[in-house]
Amino acid sequence: MGIRLDGVSKVYDDGTVGVAELDLTFAAGELTVLVGPSGCGKTTTMKMINRIIEPTTGRIVIGDDDVTRADPVELRRRIGYVIQNVGLFPHQTIRANVGTVPRLLGWGKEETRARVDELLATVGLxxxxxxxxxxxxxxxxxxxxxxxxxxLAADPPVLLMDEPFSAVDPVVRERLQAEFLRLQATVRKTIVFVTHDIEEAVRIGDRIAVMSEGGRVEQFATPAELLGRPANGFVADFVGADRGLKRLAVTGIDAEDLEHPPVLHAEDGLADARAALQRSGARWAVVLDDADHLHGWLSLDRAAGSGTVGAAARRMEAWVPRDASLKAAFATMLQHEAGWVAVLDGDQFLGVLTPESLHSALRRSVEGRVPETAGAASA
Structure with missing residues (x-):
């Protein structure tokens, strides 16, 4: 169920414009991030969707319903809402807190308890x-x-989240982001997520609206487009001079990125391996087992004497799955001080990424020719 804002604005009694006339569509099942500096109207925009703040002009349509004409209390029971400091009732148990909206909607005790227990397990409690x-x-x-x-207790189609992870330390925050991406991959809610942190926006958003003072949207785009082609100077300054590095986190590995070095098998003899490397002019080769699983790698100087390739090969620690981001591949390369990183599909070897192919992939990404990762879950 998507959300559409048609000419929505908020002007206060003193004439201050909190939000300019916005025309935005949040696609069904997507996570859209509103990001910008303090006072830019991002939280006001989100709160107008469930009418905690009443819009001055315009229409807000959820699905086919113009919710600016709906009963605001009933509306809020249909929309999930998560805030920075959680807002749990301190005198109620966690089970009672989670079951608040189902009880208000008249669910039975057994139905409510089953739903609460299911959701607690889903979020890792x-x-x-x-x-x-x-x-x-x-x-x-x-x-x-x-x-x-x-x-999520009453299974709302829309979820509003106002800086929900900003009150926890960075390590916990990163874990919560990863868990939330995992959860969203399962529930596929239409989510409007407010943050001031561009790193968080890039990591979790399907689309990002960058807002400036006066509640204006400067750019509404995917993370990769935002980082690759900022619409103006304000957006470029906000996303930062290191936007190329940020872009690595939202760019997936494409088959075109992979290089294909010589391949040896663990059961091969070293004499044959040495001859193959000399013919190819390569100084190293990937070593696979008889099922084409990654075994390690062998350099030309270790392909001396007798014996098998498998016995002489070195273990390969630098590898990533094919659904990893370029950032994950680059980080793995640096972590292991490796000149290349293997890419695997399950246990199957697909090819390698080198610093040169990483750079080429990033250039293609900027030109829009490499698909983005889903959110940036694997970053």
Missing amino acids: DPAVHGDRYPGQLSGGQRQRAGVARA
Whole structure:
């Protein structure tokens, strides 16, 4: 169920423009991020969707319904809402907190309990362990997970999230982002997510709206397009001079990126391997086992004497799955101080990425010829 803003604005009594007339469409099943500096109207825009703040002009359409004409209380029960400081009721157990909206909607006790336990497990909280605890007995990350579960309890088609992970430390925040991407891949809600952090926006967003003072949208685009082709100076400054590096996180590995060095098999003899390397002019080769799984690599100087390739080969630690981002491949290369990184499809060897092919892939990405990763979950 998508969301459409038609000429939506917010002008306060003193004449201050909080949000200019916005025409935006948030696609069904996508996670759209509103990002920008403080005071740019991103939270105001989100709160107008569930009418915590009433728009001055325009229409907000969710699915086929003009919600500017709906009962605001009923509307909010149909929309999940997650805020920065969670907002759990401190005097209620986690199970009672998560079941708040189903109870208001008149669900039965057994139905509500089953749904609550299912969601707690989904967000990584054991209902038998955490269900009867109170918010004060949970860590910040656990409370945030409970807040997400509460927002999803009545299975709303739309989820609004206002800087939900900003109150936790960076390590927990990264874990919550990864868990949330995993969850979104399963539930596919239409999500409007507010943040001031461009790194977070790039990592989790399907599309990003960069907003400036006065509630204007400077650019509305995919993460890769935003980083590769900023619409103007404001966007370029906001995403940062290192936008090329950020772009690595949202660019997937394409078959065109891969190089194909010589391949040897573990059961080959070293004499034959040495001759093959000399004929090819290569100084190293990838070594596979009899099922074409990555075994390691062999340099020309180790292909001396007798014996098998498998016994002389070195273990290959620098590898990534084919659905990894270019950022993950680059990070793996640096971590292992390797000149190349192997790319695997399951256990099958596909090819290698080198610094040169990484650079070429990034250039093609800027030109729009390499597909983006889904969100940036594997970054």
